[in-house]
Amino acid sequence: MVNQEDPRVLRTRELIRTAFRDLLQRKGFDAITIKDIAQEATINRATFYAHFEDKYALLDEVTEQAFHERIPEQVVNAQEFTDDICEQLIIMTHQYIVDFYRICRIDSNPMAKLVDDKIKKLLQQTIENIFLRGEDRYRADVHHIKMMAAMTGSAIYGAAHYWLNAGEKSGTGVLTDIARPYVMNGLGREIFRR
Template identity: 30%
Template structure:
């Protein structure tokens, strides 16, 4: 049983009202101009009640983005991630789908939203990629490059490509877009030397 399901029904209803109000206002106005008073009034609660559940609007936004991204990755990408061409393509495709949904749901975008979305994506995807790299051996005679550096470059490339797809009003279909981005992402992974078979722990 999850912690959410153990919550008092009144608390669940209050949080649901706050989340719904926040999502409606976010779609209409973007993140920057929203105040706690705006959210509380829309939800039918007072500011004290809001602060009983969330530190501020950024905490609420971050939790929503985290949950949405986690659900998308869990549904579309096998874990532990196979950091080969197929696994990398699956991860990028899932991120493109996620970014499209975020941009579709939030009709007004601002710099503050971008910063918090990027932070959440980097934090969560870094865990997936670093975990996958820990199961790989760097090929002999490769140039010395740390797993941390490889993780940073791959995650940055994934986010840049997925964010670019999310902003597109038109263009190639997703499969073609991902195939084009994979030329650089898979090439960078191969150049790092982390292309040996997975070091999978025994069952």
């Protein structure tokens, strides 16, 4: 068992993640092998497998790490889901999707689905945490809050993903002007009341 707190382990994991990100830009996910990652990270295959089950587990971790690095501190600490928080999440989600699809050469449907599902899940968890910290948490049960977070996350993700695929060049200001009112109107305060 690898000690996850050992500085050598942390350095090795970072080498692996960096190598993987670099390879994603050059080769695309389907073409990358564990041997490629190990060579790029200057480790052996056994070391890779000591840290990750396979390249899918590595993709999952890289996706999550990149998502958490992008969340603005104001969103992380939000006590309420406001217009400003909603706008920040829309912009962050859009930029995250742009980076993954354009920079990382998502060249396979299975990879795209894995990344999309992971982003949706992380977005939902972020929104759920804000809802649970908010003043309305006593008016709704946890399942209700989880459902609202899922719907809100899906709306934000769907709008950001559509904007990318439609090739919109108008910028995220137009995207937020369209999506934010839709999301916020759907979250009217009466939704949390029973």
